[in-house]
Amino acid sequence: MIGIIIGVFTICALGMVGAGLQENINDTIADNANSLMISSIEEKHIDGNVVRGLSEKDINDIESAVKSVSSNYTIAVANSGYKNVKAGRDNAYAMVLGISDGGLEKVIKDMLEVGTVPKGPGSVVILSEYAERHNLHINSRLSTTNALGEPTTLRVVGIMESSTMTKMMAMSQDICLLFGTLDLHRNLLGTKDNLYGMCMVIVDDPYLLKPMANAIERKMNGKAYKDSDDKVTITNSFDTIDSLNDVLDMISIFRIALSSISLIVAAVAIVNVMLMSVKERTREIGILRSIRTFKRQILQMFIYEAGIIGFIGALIGVILACIAGPIVLYMMTKSLSLMLAPSVFCYIPIGILIGVAVCVLAGLYPALHAANLNPVDAMATD
Amino acid sequence: MTDVPVVELHDVTKVYRMPAGDVYALNHVNFSVKKGEFVAIMGPSGSGKSTLMNIIGCLDVPTSGVVKINGVATTDMSDDELTIHRRDTVGFIFQKFNLISLLTAYENVEYPLLLRYGRQDHSERVKKLLNMVGIPEDRMQHTPFELSGGQQQRVSIARALANDPTFLLCDEPTGNLDSKMSLQIMEILSGLHKEGRTVLMVTHNPETAEYADRTIIIKDGEIVS
Ligand SMILES: Nc1ncnc2c1ncn2[C@@H]1O[C@H](COP(=O)(O)OP(=O)(O)OP(=O)(O)O)[C@@H](O)[C@H]1O
Numbered sequence: 001m002i003g004i005i006i007g008v009f010t011i012c013a014l015g016m017v018g019a020g021l022q023e024n025i026n027d028t029i030a031d032n033a034n035s036l037m038i039s040s041i042e043e044k045h046i047d048g049n050v051v052r053g054l055s056e057k058d059i060n061d062i063e064s065a066v067k068s069v070s071s072n073y074t075i076a077v078a079n080s081g082y083k084n085v086k087a088g089r090d091n092a093y094a095m096v097l098g099i100s101d102g103g104l105e106k107v108i109k110d111m112l113e114v115g116t117v118p119k120g121p122g123s124v125v126i127l128s129e130y131a132e133r134h135n136l137h138i139n140s141r142l143s144t145t146n147a148l149g150e151p152t153t154l155r156v157v158g159i160m161e162s163s164t165m166t167k168m169m170a171m172s173q174d175i176c177l178l179f180g181t182l183d184l185h186r187n188l189l190g191t192k193d194n195l196y197g198m199c200m201v202i203v204d205d206p207y208l209l210k211p212m213a214n215a216i217e218r219k220m221n222g223k224a225y226k227d228s229d230d231k232v233t234i235t236n237s238f239d240t241i242d243s244l245n246d247v248l249d250m251i252s253i254f255r256i257a258l259s260s261i262s263l264i265v266a267a268v269a270i271v272n273v274m275l276m277s278v279k280e281r282t283r284e285i286g287i288l289r290s291i292r293t294f295k296r297q298i299l300q301m302f303i304y305e306a307g308i309i310g311f312i313g314a315l316i317g318v319i320l321a322c323i324a325g326p327i328v329l330y331m332m333t334k335s336l337s338l339m340l341a342p343s344v345f346c347y348i349p350i351g352i353l354i355g356v357a358v359c360v361l362a363g364l365y366p367a368l369h370a371a372n373l374n375p376v377d378a379m380a381t382d
Numbered sequence: 383m384t385d386v387p388v389v390e391l392h393d394v395t396k397v398y399r400m401p402a403g404d405v406y407a408l409n410h411v412n413f414s415v416k417k418g419e420f421v422a423i424m425g426p427s428g429s430g431k432s433t434l435m436n437i438i439g440c441l442d443v444p445t446s447g448v449v450k451i452n453g454v455a456t457t458d459m460s461d462d463e464l465t466i467h468r469r470d471t472v473g474f475i476f477q478k479f480n481l482i483s484l485l486t487a488y489e490n491v492e493y494p495l496l497l498r499y500g501r502q503d504h505s506e507r508v509k510k511l512l513n514m515v516g517i518p519e520d521r522m523q524h525t526p527f528e529l530s531g532g533q534q535q536r537v538s539i540a541r542a543l544a545n546d547p548t549f550l551l552c553d554e555p556t557g558n559l560d561s562k563m564s565l566q567i568m569e570i571l572s573g574l575h576k577e578g579r580t581v582l583m584v585t586h587n588p589e590t591a592e593y594a595d596r597t598i599i600i601k602d603g604e605i606v607s
């Protein structure tokens with residue numbers, strides 16, 4: 001009984017956690033893995049200075065490459081730079097991310113918890129973690145200096161939740177991300193030779209990202225001089241998630257192996273229990289056979305018994321898993337809504353079915369043994 | 383009454399092959415019982431009486447020879463056919479009563495009916511049977527554990543009769559009972575015989591054997607008289 005409880009518990013709990021994580025990743029893909037980030041690694045010589053960035057022409061080339069795959073995209077340019085900001089008395093090192101109009105809306109809108117998309121050079125959106133840590137709200141002020149070194153204040157117009165993308169950008173938790181317009185960036189950090197630090201391609205269908213990335217790669221890097229390095233690097237947020245999926249696949253193999261082992265242990269335990277139960281009732285079986293009970297009725301009796309043990313065990317296992325699974329999932333993803341996903345939920349009937357099936361299969365041997373007992377010998381035992 | 387014997391044994395041998403040598407529990411036994419007969423089987427311990435009963439009751443199969451019940455050879459029957467046969471023709475009564483200890487007296491008698499018809503019996507047949515063997519109404523819901531030996535044997539007779547068998551096989555039905563109880567049980571069996579039932583009974587007690595029409599004696603697996 002314990003065996004089957006543990007077995008079913010393992011299947012269900014691991015299944016739920018696995019499916020929950022998968023679901024979480026799928027959600028993340030839908031939410032965040034919708035962008036390519038292209039940045040230049042080519043050194044350009046402008047007015048005698050060595051600079052890095054994407055020129056208007058580069059952006060146009062990227063756009064035409066993207067267009068060749070699908071017309072369903074948003075393209076945006078972005079500049080980033082670092083700045084010290086003060087929130088009240090706290091100092092923070094901030095990454096200022098200025099994004100061109102269409103892109104800014106696209107990147108921020110879905111993730112926005114409160115507030116609006118920033119407009120103009122003085123408004124920013126910050127991440128909720130940072131807002132919580134420094135007790136910032138809508139309309140809170142951040143003080144910093146502008147490109148000319150003069151003190152200036154920034155107004156918080158929105159607070160957004162963090163996503164895979166923002167995590168990729170910020171690299172470290174201590175860095176505060178300030179989202180705003182290109183004007184914001186220009187205001188705080190000055191212009192950079194009409195070059196952009198980064199180009200973003202945002203799509204609704206994450207599966208477009210791969211072919212788009214390939215097209216850009218071909219267009220931008222394929223033409224590069226043999227002896228020079230690539231012109232651009234492309235970060236595909238879907239790739240990160242893809243590799244996460246690989247890890248998850250591995251975990252799920254591990255999970256299957258683990259549940260199989262516990263089920264085998266459970267099956268052995270059931271065989272043992274059932275054999276004992278047959279032994280205990282050998283005499284009764286003999287009597288039943290002598291008063292007109294068919295072999296298959298004896299068989300049925302013991303298979304029912306195994307099935308009932310399996311069902312009760314599985315039920316307890318599933319209930320325990322329903323308690324433990326969500327707790328683990330919550331600790332890992334901080335969200336309980338995943339429990340209601342069908343792929344997570346379906347582990348409950350699956351667990352029960354597998355539990356009962358294993359018990360019935362394991363009960364088959366003892367049941368056959370019982371049915372094939374010689375009635376005379378069986379009655380002779382005490 | 384037809385001429386076909388209810389039970390017919392032709393040259394039946396039962397050998398238990400043991401490491402210490404073969405045991406001939408039955409050795410070329412020829413024997414038959416007519417319908418309505420009451421036959422007592424006597425003999426020393428280990429002479430093969432129980433083996434004979436088990437073979438007649440199709441609980442066991444002979445090593446060689448032919449067993450015919452109502453003219454039908456049982457030798458070639460499958461296990462299921464034997465079970466059906468057992469269900470419809472044989473009523474067993476054992477020395478050790480062999481009631482199912484988890485079930486009440488009533489349920490023990492009802493059980494063969496359930497097996498046969500697959501549903502509960504509403505015809506009061508169980509009650510009638512229990513009344514007939516002298517189990518009072520207030521005892522019917524007791525488990526075998528709460529009944530005396532004599533009462534248990536009565537219940538087991540009622541159970542044997544539940545399916546209206548062609549013949550009753552009684553293996554030392556009074557072996558575990560005192561003489562007063564034995565007498566009562568024998569009165570019941572004798573009454574059943576007078577109603578026309580065929581009864582085969584193993585006994586060690588010459589007094590109980592006196593109820594029978596005839597007595598056969600078995601020794602070392604062979605019928606001696
Ligand atoms: N299952 C068995 N395996 C081996 N030998 C057996 C088995 N059953 C019975 N025998 C042997 O067969 C012989 C006949 O046994 P059986 O039980 O028929 O005797 P019985 O006449 O009923 O004796 P009792 O009066 O003590 O009940 C005995 O010698 C016994 O040892």
Ligand SMILES: [Mg+2]
Nearest residue numbers: 431432433553
């Ligand atoms: Mg005996």
